[in-house]
Structure formats: structure tokens, C-alpha cells
Amino acid sequence: MSRASRTTDVVQRAVDVAVAATGLVVFSPVMAGVAVAVAARLGRPVLFRQLRPGLHGHPFTLVKFRTMRDVDEGRGLISDSDRLTGLGRVLRTFSLDELPTLWNVLRGEMSLVGPRPLLMRYLDLYTPEQARRHLVRPGVTGLAQVSGRNALSWEDRLAIDVWYVDHRSLALNARIIVRTALTLLRREGISAPGESTMPEFTGTAQPGKGPDVV
Template identity: 80%
Template sequence: MREPARVTDVVQRAIDVVVAGGVLVATAPVMAGVAVLVAARLGRPVLFRQQRPGRHGRPFTLVKFRTMRDVDEERGLISDADRMTGLGRALRATSLDELPTFWNVLRGEMSLVGPRPLLMHYLDLYTPEQARRHLVRPGVTGLAQVSGRNLLSWEDRLALDTWYVDHRSLGLNARICARTVLVLLRRVGVAAPGSVTMPQFTGSPRPGTEVGGA
């Protein structure tokens, strides 16, 4: 019998603290090396900080390593594709850019497993069903990340997020973490076709809304 969601959340929080603290200590030399590379190749600041919606949509500051150059209209560095670097692609493919995010986990703003924290302006675009993804803490990894990552359509990705909210358990979290290791080793789904990451979410068709031309 699956444990109640409340029990899962309490136990998972304890696991989050232990694992996040351990990862931050164990990977400190790696993060120092990445920081030096980012500073040398991309300049400062080394860290990328951005407001993202957390549990119940409350904003928090997500922390990652920078993977892109600054916007520079004179040099034509405007789109994500223009600003992405070889170092940035390597960091994203290996998820080394995510290591500082474990600080968000330690602070209780994120969990090891949960729907990925997306952009603040997406909050107004979700259907009521999709918005339920914010009933739990966002995760470093999640069901959508091990089920196709950025190769999934937005509708499939958000549907997996809400399915996770309804079916989360310690066993499911453990399986997602194990599958995450395989995804990282295979380096699949890092970017959607024609994009360096994932196209912007513009909203899903609402019930009764026609799609397409005449």
C-alpha cells in the first residue's frame, strides 16, 4: 500500500537535507573547477540567478552555473542559440550546471524529485489541471526529466508533472533518481529539436477552443 502523501513529503524532506548537504560537500572541488572555467570563458558573474515559482507558486531564487554569454545586440548575441557556448552545452549535457541548485534543496525551496521549476510568467498560462504541479516543491529531477526530458511536448511534460503530484511516493522517487543517472550517462533529451533547450510555453488549448485555421 502506498504511503500517504504527507508521510512521503516529511520523509522526503529529511532525505533532501541529508543528500543535498552531502552533494554540496562532496562536489565542492568540482564546483570550484567549474566556477574557474565559467569565469574564464564567460566572465562574471559565475552563477545564474533567476526567480522561479516554488511550492504554491511562491517565488524563490534559483541558482545555477552560467551556460550562456550575456545579451549583446551589437555582437548579435540575442537568442539562446547565439549566446550558448561549447562549455555551456557540456555543462548542460552533464548537468554540472545544476550543482549549485542543491543549495536550493538544502534551503527547502526545492526537493531532489519534483516537477522542474519553470518561468514565473508561465503561471498565468497553465490550465487549472496543469497548475496543480505547484502543489509540491519543484525538483532537481523529476518524472518528465526521465521520460524524455526536453524531447517531450509541453502537454506531455505537464501531464507527467501532475501525475507525479497524485502518485508520489518514496519508491517512485527512488526509481526516478535511479533513472536520472541513466539519462545523464546517455545525455539524451538535453535540447528539443531546433532549440538549445526547450521552446517557450505559450499555453495549452482550453476546452472548447478551436485550433487551426478554416
């Protein structure tokens, strides 16, 4: 790791702590309102918890608001599209379901900006190059999210993550945060074509395009 990258990571961690702590206070009324809505529509638990790979692939418990009903084969609630509720779609559109992840940022498990934390079962499917996305903390938002979000192919998404790892800087992080706000306002890339969220990652078929997204 270069000296510039180490400096970026140290300063970014300080920014993460300050912004996450402030955000948890400022958005506490919004979070309370979302919690009440989720409890009324989906019941308890209000929060969704799942192990995700963090820095160097070490697992941590990601915390978000629930947006889906539980799996219920008897009622046909099996796929994500079946389980995703109207409330859930609204929360995902404006990323309100992500607000509890500020706790993950404050705890040092995530950063404000970085590759999104995916699923533990994907770890064995990455190529060595794709696995480099875990050389930094996962982010609440990231370069892939502002370059197409879930509308990107898996190959392109992972290639962009690795490009971010190699080119991260405070200036790039600031641009990503600004572009995140614009992406949310435009409601772009919320789901992959023909999917309610993102299709399952089953391994890489071909290299992604990578860096022509900044």
C-alpha cells in the same frame, strides 16, 4: 492530501537535507573547477540567479552556474542558441550547471525530485490542472526529465508533472533518481527538436498524454 502523501513529503524532506548537505561537500571540488571554468570563459558573475515559482507558486531565487553569454544585440547574441557556449553545452549535457541548486534543496525551496521549476511568466498560462504541479516543491530532477527531458512537448511534460504530484512515493522518487543517472549517461533529451534548449511555453493547445511514462 492523503496521509501517504504527507508521509512521503516528510521523509523526502529529511532525505533532501541529508543528500544536499553531503552533495555540497562531496562535489565542492567539482563546483570549484566549474566556477573557475565559467569565470574564464564567460566572466562574472559565475552564478545565474532567477526568480522561479516554488511550492504553491511562491517565488524563490534559483541558483545555477552560467551557461550563456549575456544578451548582446550588437553581436547577434539574442536567442538561446546564439548565447549558449561550448562550455555551457557540456555543463548542461551532464547537468553540472545544476550543482548549485543543492543550496536551494538545503534551504527547503526545492526537492531532489519534483516538477522542474519553470518561469514566473508561465504561471498565468497554465490550465487549473497544469497549475497543480505547484502542489509540491520543484525538483532538481523529475519524472518528466527521465521521460524525455526537453524532447517532450509542453503538454506532455506538464501532464507528467501533474501525474507525479498525484502518485509520488519514496519508491517512485528512488526510481527517478536512478533513471536520471542513466539519462545523463545516455545524453538523452538535452534539447527539443530544432532548439538549443526548450521553446517558449505559450499555453496549452491540447491535453498531454500523462502517465504512460513510469
